[in-house]
Amino acid sequence: MSDYHINVFYSQEDGGYIADIRLKSCCAFGHTPEEALREVQLASKLGIDTCRAKRKPIPKPRYRPAIYAVSV
Numbered sequence: 001m002s003d004y005h006i007n008v009f010y011s012q013e014d015g016g017y018i019a020d021i022r023l024k025s026c027c028a029f030g031h032t033p034e035e036a037l038r039e040v041q042l043a044s045k046l047g048i049d050t051c052r053a054k055r056k057p058i059p060k061p062r063y064r065p066a067i068y069a070v071s072v
Helices: 032-052
Strands: 006-011 016-021 027-029
Touching: 006 032, 016 032, 027 032
Parallel strands: none
Antiparallel strands: 006 016, 016 027
């Protein structure tokens, strides 16, 4: 999991922290940043395990999100 970039941010609307990772529809909520991080790590592991079991493609890890990519 450590190769995937995880965004953690506070959501005023939800009243807590959201963590998301570059896997389709994979995000999690927590009352603290640490809780959101733990939850998204668990969700992403389960998602990858499911992809493997169903022989579906798994997105390649990208440490840095696209918003930080610099075009040459």
